[in-house]
Amino acid sequence: MSKPKQSQSLAPAVLALTALDQGIKIWITSRCPGAGVTLISQRLRFQPMINRDLSWAGQFIPWLREKRTAIGLNAAALAVIWNKWRQTCRRSRGNPSRFSRAGAALALSAGLCSLLDKSLWGGSLDYLQLPGKCTFDLKDVYLFSSLPALFPQFLRPRGEKKRRPKG
Numbered sequence: 551m552s553k554p555k556q557s558q559s560l561a562p563a564v565l566a567l568t569a570l571d572q573g574i575k576i577w578i579t580s581r582c583p584g585a586g587v588t589l590i591s592q593r594l595r596f597q598p599m600i601n602r603d604l605s606w607a608g609q610f611i612p613w614l615r616e617k618r619t620a621i622g623l624n625a626a627a628l629a630v631i632w633n634k635w636r637q638t639c640r641r642s643r644g645n646p647s648r649f650s651r652a653g654a655a656l657a658l659s660a661g662l663c664s665l666l667d668k669s670l671w672g673g674s675l676d677y678l679q680l681p682g683k684c685t686f687d688l689k690d691v692y693l694f695s696s697l698p699a700l701f702p703q704f705l706r707p708r709g710e711k712k713r714r715p716k717g
Contacts, residue, residue: 560635560655567659571688572666575675595679602673621668628661634700653699656692663689 578598587596605623608614614623635654638646646654667674667689676685 560651560658563651563655564658564662567655567692568662568666571659571663571692574677574688575667575671578675578677589678592681595681596677597679597685598675598677599685600671600673601676601685617668617672621665624661624665624668628658628665631657631661631700649699653696656696657700660689660693660696663692 582598585596585598588594589596602615605614605620608620613619631654635658638650638654642650664674674687674689676687676690678687679685
């Protein structure tokens, strides 16, 4: 099996993004476990809390709060994202766009961070709060930032090449 081209290697970005997410969580638990600070007026607060539901859907569906189920679903999601990345590389003849690389790195980082959260923390240490709405962490930012790049990949049937406008 040949080594992936430099343009395909996501490992450095995925590892750096994952280390940043987990490093922030280690710093929070050791330095400011219960502190709440307003960051932007009434729009954004730093408010650490452990989310033990193990998934967003775990708030509503009890069996998704089970650790083995959540970890299994997380691993399956990572496998799907990795498979789509490999298909993107094949379709682009080993030279995917920067946009696709960034989306894949962000999505894989989010999935890996989520897997680590479930395995090591027993949940997610969320620390950014939109008052009255939700509390989230960096991995959630990664995931939502990856969607514009990933969405078209999941709509395109397997093997179909991206059409380029003539001109």
